[in-house]
Amino acid sequence: MIPRPQLFSDLSASSVLTSGVTVSGDLVDPVRTALAGLDPLPGDSGEIDVRRDPALGEEAYRLTTGSRGVEIVAGGPAGAFYAAQSLRQLLPPASFRFSAGASWPIPGVRIEDAPRFAWRGLHLDVARHFFPKREILRLIDLMALHKLNRLHLHLVDDQGWRVESPAYPLLHEVSSHRPRTATNFHREPESYDDLPHGGYYTLDDLAEMGAYARSRHVTIVPEIDVPGHASAILAAYPAFGVTGEPYDVLDRWGISPAILSPLPPTVEFLTTIFDEIIGALGETPFVHIGGDEVVLDHWAESAEIGAYRDSLGLESVNDLQAWFLRRLADALAERGARAVVWDEAFVSGRLRQDTVVMPWRGMGVGRRAAAAGHDVVATPVFPLYFDYAESSSPDEPMAIGDATTVEDVAAFEPAPADWTEEERARVLGVQAQLWTERVPDARTVDYRLWPRACALAEVAWSGTASPGFDGRLTEHLARLDALGVEYRPAAGPHPWQRRRPHRPGRVPVTEVMARIDAMTYDAESTRPSL
Known part of the structure; x- marks a missing residue:
């Protein structure tokens, strides 16, 4: 079991x-x-x-x-x-x-x-590649089977906006699609598939997904990632940017300098979006507002934004970003929802005390957030980013790095034993992330999630993988077979799962973690750096 x-x-x-x-x-x-x-x-x-x-x-x-x-x-x-x-x-x-x-x-x-943790989550990036409603409903069913109860949907990024907005219709009319997609992943020269990609959920879709999830005791956590990752939003409404310059929905990967303005009209715009999403989903106790990988150069160069920052009594653009995210969290609190952020937002400071922090860069920053009195959901790159390959074999389909195995996930401690009792009490739970730059379709979603998400379910429910997990997993795979889940076999991918066009090469996970450890978001910097 x-x-x-x-x-x-x-x-x-x-x-x-x-x-x-x-x-x-x-x-x-x-x-x-x-x-x-x-x-x-x-x-x-x-x-x-x-x-x-x-x-x-x-x-x-x-x-x-x-x-x-x-x-x-x-x-x-x-x-x-x-x-x-x-x-x-x-x-x-x-x-x-x-x-x-x-x-x-x-x-x-x-x-x-009874479960060890209240938050037992999966994250799916539907912005980089869109997955229609039927796939979300199927994923909810699979989560419910494994007693997972939080589905975090990353609804917007530079590469696409994924939800209908009656108040701002250009978001779904313009920002929901791109004319092509990069295929070589940060390598020169750039190459593209020249195939249009897009899609979005209507508010009726969102309402159905929310009701379906609640009936299976799954809570949908929508994410509107701001103020960075804003190319798609600004492609529709450039006035919410800093310079007013036109943008396109991004067709490549990586960190973009596109950023929303922190001025009051942007806050009003985002508050309207929150009202639409919360109104459609129904009961929405958590809304993720991102705060990661923000390039603040445009804010630093703007005289208007500088004057606004001074009027608020803030010393730096980092302080202004923290103020901006807190203002959004206040708006969510007025609507009965708690804000959730990635860990860069915590490093910027000034968060509402009830804001939940997701430490993707490692449990070290998670411990700092817990010590500061914030609830934490464990989300570290290693071993909980499922867009990483499960082995270094050349037969693996394209991935950002390798290798994160089922055994790695099963060995993870969401509330480490060397934390204090008070710090461990701040750990709401654990969540795996599936970013989809290299996940173009639902079959690949299956391959990336399962059976690693089985190990996640064990850790999230029990706090640690129980003895005999490997044997129980072998038996459990027969259930996934019966359900038609195209998981990764223990012996490696089937021939049809390899799919190696435009193979980009991968970075070993040790090198990736070294880069993450070196990443700085200090008070003197206006851009994330590796």
């Missing part, structure tokens, strides 16, 4: 679960949702009995199977849902395929379980 429960004991009796099984009790709906492929039915009395126990945590549950059927006791709807997901994993892998009138043996077991 992945993730492995806290307590798992075998019982002597067993039973059989049939298609059309009845579910009765206090928390019927989440159980029926989790068992949707088995076509469960409501009933006054049934083979699955569900009861609520307020003494348990919201996500905690007890599951007992035996001759009397299935008994679930849960602290709330999420706990009942996770109990049903555990029940599914007790069934044979064939039960994950659709079939009518089937019956499945259930071993007798007793499970007592």
Whole structure:
């Protein structure tokens, strides 16, 4: 079973679960949702009995199977849902395929379980390459199976804007597509595929995705990354920039100097965007506002922005960036949402105390954020950037670096033992990132995420990979096969998964980490440097 429960004991009796099984009790709906492929039915009395126990945590549950059927006791709807997901994993892998009138043996077991971390996340960059709604809904289902509960959608970057805006329609009319895409990844001379790429989610799509996720106890965390990474926004509305110069949606990769102005009209613009996204998604407890890789040169060169900075009593453009992000966080707080930022924003200082920090550059800066009283979600490049290859083999499809393995993910500690108790208490959880410069389609998403995300699920739920993880993962892959997940085989990619056109070469992960360690965002600098 992945993730492995806290307590798992075998019982002597067993039973059989049939298609059309009845579910009765206090928390019927989440159980029926989790068992949707088995076509469960409501009933006054049934083979699955569900009861609520307020003494348990919201996500905690007890599951007992035996001759009397299935008994679930849960602290709330999420706990009942996770109990049903555990029940599914007790069934044979064939039960994950659709079939009518089937019956499945259930071993007798007793499970007592609750998660170690509240934030168990996956990040998907839909800005660099767009993935339609059907792929998001499928990913939510796969996350739910693994008890992952935060889907972080990176909705905007230099290479595209991905959500409808009635108030600013040029965002989805102009900024949602680019005429071509770079294929050589930072190598000279530049080369392009000359194929238009684009797409965006309507607000109705966003509403459906939000409701679908909530029904599976997944929270969508939308990201509008500002003030940098702004080429796509400025392609539609250059007035929100500093110079007023025209921009194009970027067709290459890397850090861009494009930056939004920090003046009040930009804050009003972004507040309107937040209202549209929050209104569509529904319950939105977290909104990510980025704050990473910001080149502040245009701010430093602008007399108007300099005067505005002076009027606020701020000494530097770094202080102004921190003020800008705090103003956006204040606007989100007024709408019932907490701001989330990448770690550069924390280094700039002046964040709201309730802002969540994602330390992508390593757990060292994460510890600093926790010590400063910020909640932290562990997101370090190594081992949680899944756009890195899983081996250094030339058969691997193109990737930014190598190698980050399943074993590396399984060995990760989101709340390191050498942190203080207070610092560890600030770790909300853990999240893996999939950036998509080198992930052009949904099949590659499968290859990059799975089975590394299985190891992530184990760590996020249990705090560490439990003994026997490798053997349990081997058995679990049969479930992914039944679900049609095109994961990376342990022996390496299938021939059709290699896909090596325009092979760019890769940087070893040790060299990448050395560059990240050398990255500076100090008070004297206006640009990120490597």
